[in-house]
Amino acid sequence: MVVPESQEKMYYPPDDLKRDAHVPDFNSYLALYRKSLENPEAFWKEIADEFFWKKPATGPLLQYNFDVTKGNIYVKCMEGAKTNMCYNVLDRLVREKNFGEKVAYYWEGNSPDHHMAITYSQLLSQVCRCANVLKKMGVKKGDRVSIYLPMIPELVYTMLACARIGAVHSIVFAGFSSESLCERIIDASSCVLVTADGVYRGEKLINLKQIADEALEKCREKGSSTVTKCLVIKHPALRTKSGAACNKLQTPWDSDCDVWWDEAMRDSPEECEPEWLDAEDPLFILYTSGSTGKPKGVLHTVAGYLLYTSLTFKYVFDHHHDDVYWCTADIGWITGHSYITYGPLANGATSVLFEGIPVHPHVGRFWEIIEKYKVTKFYTAPTAIRLLMQYGREPLQKYDLSSLRILGTVGEPINPEAWQWYHEVVGQGRCPVVDTFWQTETGGHVLTPLPAATPLKPGSATFPFFGVEPAILNEHGEELEGEAEGYLVFRRPWPGIMRSVYRNHERFENTYFKKFPGFYVTGDGCKRDKDGYYWITGRIDDMLNVSGHLMSTAEVEAALMKHPAVAEAAVVSRPHAVKGECLYCFVTLKHSREFNHTLQDELKRLVREKIGPIATPDFIQNAPALPKTRSGKIMRRILRQIARNEKDLGDLSTLADPKVVEELFNQRCEAAA
Ligand code: WT7
Secondary structure (H helix, E strand, O other), X not given: OOOOOOOOXXXXXXXXXXXXXXXXXXXXXXXXXXXXXXXXXXXHHHHHOOOOOOEOOXXXXXXXXXXXXXXXXXXXXXXXXXXOHHHHHHHHHHHHOOOOOOEEEEEEOOOOOOEEEEEHHHHXXXXXXXXXXXXXXXXXXXXXXXXXOOOOHHHHHHHHHHHHHOOEEEEOOOOOOHHHHHHHHHHHOOOEEEEEOOEEEOOEEEOHHHHHHHHHHHHHHOOOOOOOEEEEEOOHHHEOOOOOEOOOOOOOOOOOOEEEHHHHHHOOOOOOOOOOEEOOOEEEEEEEOOOOOOOEEEEEEHHHHHHHHHHHHHHHOOOOOOOEEEEOOOOOOHHHHHHHHHHHHHXXXXXXXXXXXXXXXXXXXXXXXXXXXXXXXEEEOHHHHHHHHOOOOHHHXXXXXXXXXXXXXXXXXXXXXXXXXXXXXXXXXXXXXXXXXXXXXXXXXXXXOOOOOOOEOOOOOEOEOOOOOEEEEOOOOOEEOOOEEEEEEEOOOOOOOOOEEOOOHHHHHHHHOOOOOXXXXXXXXXXXXXXXXXXXXXXXXXXXXXXXXXXXXXXXXXXXXXXXXEEEEEEEEXXXXXXXXXXXXXXXXXXXXXXXXXXXXHHHHHHHHHOOHXXXXXXXXXXXXXXXXXXXXXXXXXXXXXXOOOOOOOOOOOEOOXXXXXXHHHOOOOOOO
């Protein structure tokens, strides 16, 4: 590989960024990249040396088997070492680096009236107190704690408190339904649930405690009552100015189980010795959609995740001490785990922690916050960019965005129009856009530009990060060289890759390693162009990506099938101007059932209840019959084409009954249901 030069329009890093950048040019990237593959031991050792190890590693930095035909899949990083994540991201900075007075987070609530700054030493003391609260509730090393919270500082306190005492946090995005929460609590058999009384999303008040109670009730119905305590935070927006409760929500109280955060924290001591964990002890579980419909508990471990999130954060956002960094994701997703909590804190960064939504109380909310905190590095999702693009330039022109230096995107492919707008209008043509490709499973960025080093092509995640060795395979598992398109896989692990599916190692091996022995299979399609740039082309399994949230068609189908009128359901993705993709559902009704608007509404409500609002279908179409092969397999390719109104269906010879297709075209939904 040489320094890229291309016929297409490329965007070169600005000179002022190069001056003090960690990786100042493409040749430095290449040299470091080579080192990371040729001598991973030396490469990662240097990174590890920046952190605190109670006991040094006894084994090599990375040990692994990536080939199912040679035995079980495993990855181990720094075997034998003992450490603690929380100590490394807090105590180390406060004690050794004198960061106590530095702001860790500027919290900005849903309403602009709610905001606060939290320094590193304040964060440490809250985390220790919370750790003691959890201990008092009986939480021990290895126990699971489910966390169902909005984006309030207590979410960070709780996750770090778990990390401090060696408990395994399982954060469930607070937009998930009680059913989804219940499923995740049962799978993890958590002993404590942490939630809040309620939360405002925009104008809407949501009774979180009620949803949490419903989830616990459902757990009991299913014969699983592992949760013994529910720690409840009073949301700042639901207090009076003096901090007292204002009764906007009725919160039923079970005094055997429920504990108010304020009361528990009041007398909780500020000293808490961290639990010294093995490098490969679990740090957290985070559930991600699986193509069978049942979510997978992606397991990450302490040392490797620490090294990888800290290094990617430092290089991809070219972090410097005086930066103010803002990632708009929710901590309920991996982006928040890696790039709001662990990566930034490991670097001693100052971050904005934002609870609200981009359009409340006005469509300039993002820009207002960038101006207010003089944000220098800004990381968001293409869906948010497309949403805000619709309002034009005017909302941005009211604010001073001159502090911005680097922009990032994550979660889904970014279309060139959104990229251009982000670059020109938000970044005023001055800021590189780092399009970071990664997954819950990868723990951190795996394909990404480095802002001062990589010439950009809009829509390409460009090149692999250090330690990552991508390959493109064809259907037969043959590796394709040069310009090519096929399955994106990785040939070897990096420290931050997932270690297992919680309590289901077999599923881990089957999902990611079976199809092409010797490789980790991402499930994404990918193209490599003549200059060696990687372009993600989207999922090639039955998963789809709505507003940057991955979900499986199977889980939506399972929800639709719960309706008594539905005999069969098939869900496909359809392009959507803002969300990227949206859900288009075909339902076949039972005999004598009528398809009408009421039913469509019921079905939409059902999916929201079973999964959560993010999975609300946009289209529900009547399907007197579904296109099937003679062996009875639903031909999703055809359904996708019908959803998109693509008339040229190609070869239909494998269809059992071609007439079905014509009928489906007749009944297409033009407008969203
Ligand atoms: C899937 C992973 C990684 C944090 C958020 C999502 C898609 C992610 C990009 C990107 C194109 C992307 C892929 C991937 N994806 N980033 N920059 N360009 N596609 O985490 O829920 O685990 O989803 O999101 O399809 O496999 P996730």
